Amino acid sequence: MxxxxxxxxxxxxxxxxxxxxxxxxxxxxxxxxxxxxxxxxxxxxxxxxxxxxxxxxxxxxxxxxxxxxxxxxxxxxxxxxxxxxxxxxxxxxxxxxxxxxxxxxxxxxxxxxxxxxxxxxxxxGALGQLDQSDIKARLDTLTGRERDVLRQLIIGNPNKIIAFHLSISPRTVEIHRANVMKKMGAESLSHLVRMALGAGLAGDEKEGTNP
Structure with a gap:
């Protein structure tokens, strides 16, 4: 540098x-x-x-x-x-x-x-050097509910608000969040958001329906 x-x-x-x-x-x-x-x-x-x-x-x-x-x-x-x-x-x-x-x-x-x-x-000479095909492959490993949690994280909602929107307990949110971080290979929340946005996944405040 x-x-x-x-x-x-x-x-x-x-x-x-x-x-x-x-x-x-x-x-x-x-x-x-x-x-x-x-x-x-x-x-x-x-x-x-x-x-x-x-x-x-x-x-x-x-x-x-x-x-x-x-x-x-x-x-x-x-x-x-x-x-x-x-x-x-x-x-x-x-x-x-x-x-x-x-x-x-x-x-x-x-x-x-x-x-x-x-x-x-x-x-x-360009922003965002992440391998998009690799990120999309990681996204494909997420369950429906994990995707719901990820969309809420993109919005910036804390665990308690995510739990409210998805009608699940905060503890369940923590478990899904940990699974998302692991499957995506994210080092931090900002890293996770950057990957998701780069792959075209948008935040969604609607309650998820997938198990």
Whole structure:
């Protein structure tokens, strides 16, 4: 990753400084911005780069920024940072083109892994390098009920809400969720959502009917 560029868009100065320190130890060039508006005023495309964007900021939020970039044809790979309660918003961001989201609090290893994927996407010249045929084959191993749970996870619903929608117990949701993660080979919720969206599986709030 040495020599590549990471843009940090976060209104919290302490967060920007902390992230910069971590990323610079990897030989990365880091440029921080206190707002989405400041980023848009100064951004110039780089050969290989990605952005870390906080979803909740004063003024233009992270989702609006991401949608604006896409509308202008600026295909900058972006990792969105979200609080636990912002998962539905993070899923919307991924539908808008974000390559990943990471939930607070996160570890340095999680952050670096997300950034590495972003830079790899930029280097490849296209977002989403997952093998779609392999993902669809994994989806085919899911039972109907596991698919129901997966669709609810794509929406961003927590286990209790999923249980309500599907008329099953939270414990049963946990079991199905664990089975989905295992069958899909997902390392995290964001990884699972990314694979499902990449394979064209949409979230569905309707109650599932398959056993």
């Amino acid at each position: 040495s020599g590549d560029t990471v843009f940090i868009v976060d209104d919290d100065e302490a967060v920007r400084e902390s992230l910069s320190a971590v990323l610079e130890t990897q030989g990365l060039t880091v440029i921080g911005f206190a707002s989405a508006e400041a980023f848009l005023l100064s951004y110039k495309p780089v050969p290989v780069g990605c952005a870390i964007i906080d979803l909740r900021m004063p003024g233009m939020d992270g989702l609006t920024l991401l949608e604006h970039l896409r509308s202008k044809g600026l295909m900058l790979p972006a990792v969105v940072v979200t609080g636990h309660g912002d998962v539905p918003l993070a899923v919307r961001a991924m539908k808008a083109g974000a390559i990943d989201f990471i939930e607070k609090p996160y570890t340095n290893a999680t952050l670096l892994d997300a950034v590495r994927r972003g830079l790899d996407s930029a280097r490849a």
